Structures are given as C-alpha cells and as structure tokens.
Amino acid sequence: MTAVDHHRHPGINLGHTDPDTHEQAEETLFGFWIFLMSDLVLFALLFATYASMMGSTDGGPGPRDVLELSSSALETGVLLFSSLTMGMASLAMKYKEPPARLQMWLVATLILGLVFLWLGGSEFVKMASEGASAQRSGWTSALHALLGTHWLHVAAGCVWLILSILQVAIFGPQSPVKLRLMRLALFWHLLDIVWIFIFSVVYLGGLA
C-alpha cells in the first residue's frame, strides 16, 4: 500500500470493490468487532455490579439525591448528535468528498465529544460537592465506575479523533487511515449505544 491508493472498502465504497483490499479490510474490521464484543462484556459487568449495589447507599445519597434528568438529557443529545456527525464523516469518506469535508465532520464530532466530556466532568465535580463522591458508598462507587469507564472511553475516542484528523491531513485518505476511521466510527457508535443503556438504567431507572 504505497502512495495514494484508490482501493475501495466494504461499507464505504459500495458497488465496485477490489477483492484483495476488501478481504484485508474485512479481517481488520472483523477483529475490531470482536474487540468491541469483549469490551461490551466489560460494560455488562459494570452494569451488573451497579444493579447489585443499587441499595448499598450506606445511609448516604441515593439516585434521587444526585442524578438529574436535565443534565443527562443534554449529554444524551450531544452524544447522539456526535454519532450523526460521525456518520456524516463516514459518508464523506465513502463518496470521496474532498478531505476538507471529511475533516470538518471529524472536527464537529470531536467538539461534541469534548462537550460531552466537559458535561460529564462537571457532573462528577457536582456529585463530589454534594457528598456523593466515589468513596461515599458502594452505590456511589458503582455509579462512578460505570460513568467513569464510559467517560474514559469517550476520552480515548477524542484522542483517536485528533489523531485521525492529523492523519487525514498528513497522509490523505489512504487505506490504513480509512480503515482506522472505520474502526473509530464503530467504536464511537458503540459508546453511544452504551450511553443509551446508562441513560435508561441509571438515570431513567434511578429517577422513575
């Protein structure tokens, strides 16, 4: 894979595909899907831990005392919208739009990701100030572990976005760069799905 190549990828360049590159891309993406499955097990267990510690508040604050529907609704909106911009980035790559267009969508996703990180971060600060720090009780520990793991995943996604924006600028849409973007998109959408579960179980479940 040298210079700028025009190989097409499944899921990006529908219609005509180059069999060799197709196969290579498939292998990489398949591996990433399996990684995501393994990662989902991690989240599933954190959910299970959270569920089993719902009542372990040790006399401290519980869901109704610290969780807020308004801020979490805003976070949900921001994250869902970032999935849309990530989807637009994938389409820009698929239809070979100018790299600037692709970068624009990636930057938009990055900004939304950073907004989410900021919102989540201020939620952690607020919880700590209300006496619901991770150290307060079994329940706050489980809550922070679940939210924190998701937050760290989004942070990793943001670092990855920055690298991708750089690499599109430096290398142009070459196969390795495109393959990475496809994996990043999968990762990003997965975090969105995990967040939907967090929103349903932690926020809606805790406040209902």
Add this chain to the structure above:
Amino acid sequence: MPTTEGWWPLVFGRLSFDALPFYSAIATGAASLVVIGAVVVIGLLTWLGRWTWLWREWLTSLDHKKIGIMYVIIAMVMLARAVIEGSLMRAQQAMAFDNPGFLPPEHFAQLFSTHGSIMVFFMAMPFLTGIINFALPLQIGARDVSFPLLNSMSLWLTAGGAGLMMASLVLGKFSTGGWTGYPPYTDAVFNPGVGPDYWIFAVTLGSLASTMTGINIAVTIYKKRCRGMNPFRMPLFCWTSLCTSVLMIFAMPPLTVATALLALDRYVGTHFFTNDGGGNMMNFANLFWLFGHPEVYILILPAFGVYSQVISNFSAKILYGYDSLIIATMCIAVMSFTVWVHHFFTMGQSANLNAVFGIATMAIGIPTGVKIFDWILTMAWGRVRFTVPMLYALAFMVLFVVGGLTGILLANPAVDFQVHNTVFLVAHFHNMLIPGLLYGMIAAYTYWFPKAFGFRLDEWWGRVAFGCWVTGFCLAFLPLYPLGLMGMPRRTQEFFEPDYLPFTIVAGIGALFLLSALTSLVIQLVVSIRRRATLAVPGGDPWDGRTLEWGIPCPAPEYNFAVLPVATSRDTFLAAKEDGTAYAPRRAYHDIELPRNSMTGVVFGLALAAAAFGLVWYMWWLAALGVLVAIGAVVARSFVLDTMRIIPAAEVRRQDEAWLAQVRRLPAADRDHETTPRNQGIAEAPAP
C-alpha cells in the same frame, strides 16, 4: 535511611531499604538467585556481543513462530520458579508436624500465593499461548496470524507481568491472599502493604494480554485458513484453540473488572468489596469465578487439542469421532460459563441455587467422557508408537479420569461442604492441571520442537522426565485425597495431627520427583542442543505427520509455506504423501509480504509494566510516565505506513528448490527407526 519526608517519597514512593528481602534466609536466597540470574544473562549477552542479534532477530520480531517460542521460554522460566516454590511447601508440610518447620507462616502464605498466580497466569497461559501461536498458523496453512503487531504487544504485556512477579521476589513482599486474591482480606484495611498490589497489576497485565491474544487467534482461524481448509477439515488442535480463544475474549474481561475494582478500593478508597460503606465482597467472588471457571477450560482445551493430534499421529490412524470431539469441545466451552458458583457453595446462597450449579458442573463430565472414548477408539486397532508425546497422552488419559471423578464428587454440594477448604481440593485441581495442562504442553513442546529448531529432542531424557513427572504427580498429590478426607485444611503451614504425617512425607518425596522432572527437562534440552547434528530432521517430517505443518522444512522458514497449500482432507499432508505429491515441484512462486520488525510491542509492554511497578510502590511519576510512553508508542506506530517487507519470488524459489532437492537425497526412515539417528525427517521414500 529513607524516611517519609523530603524528596525520597517523591522519587521512590514507599520503596525503601526495608523492601529488601532480608526477613528470611530463603527469601534472601531466592532474591539473590533472581538478581544473579539476571546479571549473568545480561553479562553473557554483552560478552558474546549478542544484544543487536537478540533485538533484531527475537525481541522485535513479529513472526508468530518466534513470538510463540518466546512465550514458551517465559513459561519455562516461570515453571522452574513455581515448581521450586511448590516443592518448598511440600517440604515444609513434610516436616511441620508439631514443629514450625523452616518457613514462617507469612512466608508460606506468600509462597502459595505466588505459586498459584505464577502457575496459572505466567506458566500455563504463556505456554498454551506460545504453542497455539507457533503451531496454529502452520496447521491452517497461513503465513502469519491476523494481527502480528498485536501479537507482539500481547507477548510483551505477558513478559511485563512475569517481570513484575520476579520483581516482587526482590523488592517487598508478595500478596498473602492466595492466587484468587479475595477481598476484604486483600483490601487496604487488612493488607496495606505492596503484596496485593503486585498481585493486582501482574494479573491485570496478563489478563489484558490474553484478551488480545484471544481476539488475534479467533480472527486468524476465521480469516486466514488456506484454500480448501473448510472448518471441518481443520486439525482438532485448531478447534480447541478456537474455543479457547473465544473463552479468552469473554472470560478475561470479568477478571479485568475484578482486579480494576479491587485496585480502586485500595488506591482511591471506593467501596466495592470492603466490609464497610456498603461494599459487597461476594461481587468479587462472582466476578473472579466468572473468569476463573472458564479459565480452567482455557487451560485444558489446547491440551485436549494437542492430545488429539498426538494420539492420532502416533496411532497412525485418523482421529476417531472427529465431529463428536468438536461438538464436545464446544459444549464444554459454553457450559464452562454456567458453573462458576460451585466455587462458593459454602458461602451462604440457597440450597436450590447450589443444586442447579452442582448439576451443571457434573454435566461437563459428559462431553469430557465423550472425548476420552474417542481417544481410546483412535488408538484401538492402530499401531501405537510409544514416543514421549504419546506417553504423556497415555498418562493423561488415566490420571485425568481420576481427577474428573473427584471433580464430580466436589460438584455435589453436600460433599463439597465436607471437603471444602481441605487439601482434597488441592489434590483435585492439581490432578486436572498437571496431567491435563502441563503434560499436554510438554507433549506439544516435544512434538513441535523439531519444527521450531530443526532437530528432535533427546528421547531418553524425555522418557526420564516423563517418568519423574508421572511418579512425582502421583506421590505428591494422590496422598492429598485421603488427607483432605481426614480434614487437613489447605494452605496449612504447621499441623498437630499425627495421622497426617505419613501422607505429607510421601507428598514431600513426590516433590523431589517433580524437581527431578524439571531438572531432566533442562538436561534434555542441553543434551539435545549438543547432539543437534545427529538429531537434525531437515526433511521436515520426523513423526510421519498427517497435517500441513509437517510438509515444510524443519525449522520452518519465516514465510511458513513457499507456496500456500490447498487442503484436500482432514489429513492433507498424509494424503499427499500417499498419492506421491507431497514433495512435488511447485508450479509457480510469488513474492511474499511479511511484516517488518517493530519495537512498538516491546516499548508498549515494558512501559506498562514499569507503570505497574510505579503504582505498586506509589512512584506516581513512573506510573504516569509508563502510561504516557505506552500510549505514545501506539500513537507513533500509527504514523508508520511502511510496515511490510517483500521476500522476492526468486529467493523463495531458491530456498524451496534447495529443500526439495535435499528431500530427494535424504534417506527415509521407517517407523521402527523413528527415534534413531536414521530419522532425518523423511517418513517414507518420496515418490519419484
């Protein structure tokens, strides 16, 4: 002397001269051995001027065969340490009747914790990962694994974890919480020292490595099979490796969660598993055994695969009940996730729950029994050759059935209440893991050694080692069954019951045999290296093999296959030998693309190990630096696009044609001369 004031803690955290192991002569001796060993290796490499060679040819290599070999080396080094530790414990128990013996309780507790952690995470896992890494791509006719760089990163994470275990011998004390590290015993209140932290981070490095390996191997099997190698033509070892890697993908994350949450409890004061603050230590037991039970099948399945290959090969028969073996393997893999509660039958859940998990546990005996019958029927009416790998397979079949039966006993909650926490359990799991894992891995090591290095292992010393392993196992562990029934608790440093003594003495003698077995393996390797000219098998097929890996030279070339093979049946290479096409001239050669070496894996793994060391000792700067360097290595690598190199077709042709010409000159050795110098790797005379 360093204090807790001034600059010292900023640089060295809580590491001080107190951390040096001068609390007992044995600890001092062991630590000196580690240090002297490291100094000797470093000195030798410098004196021989081999650093560049080591770096270029091995440490940075992305070749799956070399990575596999390095895994096995790690496993063997750790095996040596853990066998010695086990023997020390048996020796202590042989003389600790009414008598404190030579190991103080605290030290004894460290020994059973390191012994267990090492055997599971840094002997068994690297050994089977190494064997799979080496043999699996060859068996499915592939040039490499799917993700060579990820493979190197996994190797170096494992090496880092093993290094951390070694560091714990020299600096500070290891955990006394056993290999399972149960809180709240291992939480900060009861155990504020560095021991549990060493355990947490060594195990976490190992579990991350295994998750990555699982992904890599599964994708390799799905995507890298050669033409014609449909799933039901794969050698059985590939099937068991597939099930093992799927188990790794799903069973390692629970361990990662368990150790991460325990670390949070210890480092930032959360309340996941603590006694106070609403913590729930049963969550740890659930998370740990949600990993821990599937883990025993991660350990055993590759050995089942090895035995299947070995028994079929040395009985000169096609594997009996191939489909049923696959189905049994898959049943075992799925069922392994449904039985974890049997590890805490006595911890207070309802009788009905215990009954469900007891029955589920017993049910695993069914597919395992199917396998035993298949292996026996593979041997029936075959021409069985008693080579070293075959001897291990035979000993396994006998001993493993005994272990399985005691497992069925333990699966009954009523019985479990009686023998819970006694050495009966110790006997049971050693009965499964020594014949089931260790024998299998040594069989695999003996079987595929020529493919890795080009010469066979010395047969006689192999038999000596085999005899010692089997005698040692029987003497050291079978007495623990009656001892357990008599009520001797596990992890006992001193006892006052005279009836135990005869049994613990026999077990102590068994430990001597196990030490001799280890020594014999070392002697075998040294003797074989010295006799490598007479033991050489350049023809590539020393065992009259049946599967693809035997149709290439010994040692295997870096590109594995000069021309990618086409599978025609379950025993493709055997079929080719029979119709005379095994060594036929090739139609055409092509350029071969292989990954370039990379230092990313080395830097990544060792940086994370350094970070873990920093966390253990509260050297926060080192922890932060290590994590940053590890991330930096991956980021830097993502800017390298030129990762492949080409071996030109002409060069491949030159090497391959030279080998084919050599094959025609080599004499064939029939099976009566399999273990003599006449065996040069040609089983039957190649057809003209």
